[in-house]
Amino acid sequence: MGQVNQHISQLREDFMKGELSENNLNKTPDLQFEQWMKDAIDAKVNEVPACNLATVDKNNKPSARIIYLREFSNNEFYFYTNYDSRKGQHIAENPNVCLTFFWPELERQIRIEGVITKKAEVEKSDAYFNARPQDSKIGAWSSPQSRVLNNREELNTFIEGNKTKFNNQEIPRPEFWGGYIIKANYYEFWQGRKNRLHDRIAFTLENGNWKIERLAP
């Protein structure tokens, strides 16, 4: 432990790659998000759509995991998962969620807070599911996501069972699998700066308008 703790306690990255100023900020957060997404794609950031999804259960206990953002527009963010998973359970109990992106190559972080308004339209979930490779479709059918397994063999048995069942036919989307839509009500754009004096600009939805504020780093 000693060496690892010594290493992590001494990490001192200075962030120098950019600035975020009110002068070059887009007027709405979804445009700002789109611009930073484009920048991340252009910069060939690793795992651009990967973000941390935080949920809270009925006892106010938080939990977080990485997911892939698959679509966004008009302050709505789509991701796909198993509705019976732990996160699905939390969302059923409490629709408040938070997404966090970290793109080290650009020294940028984006925080998005919002509410899961509904499940994605079945047409969208179907289209996304249908575009997945055959083995991923089998995987979605075979994994009772977040449940305890006795061992890896048990999962393999589910997979083999579904391969036999579907036997190279078209595989439909399971009802327990699909998209969720997060409607954002808060965004924070973070650009790393020298000496930990980072730029942070927040957009908060208030009475249908976005209030823009600079936050201390």
Ligand SMILES: Cc1cc2nc3c(=O)[nH]c(=O)nc-3n(C[C@H](O)[C@H](O)[C@H](O)COP(=O)(O)O)c2cc1C
């Ligand atoms: C890069 C990356 C992307 C992931 N994308 C998804 C995703 O889009 N949907 C999903 O259900 N799980 C995804 N996962 C797996 C989740 O992190 C998590 O293990 C799983 O959803 C179960 O979470 P839960 O038990 O909290 O429901 C991803 C993991 C990683 C590391």
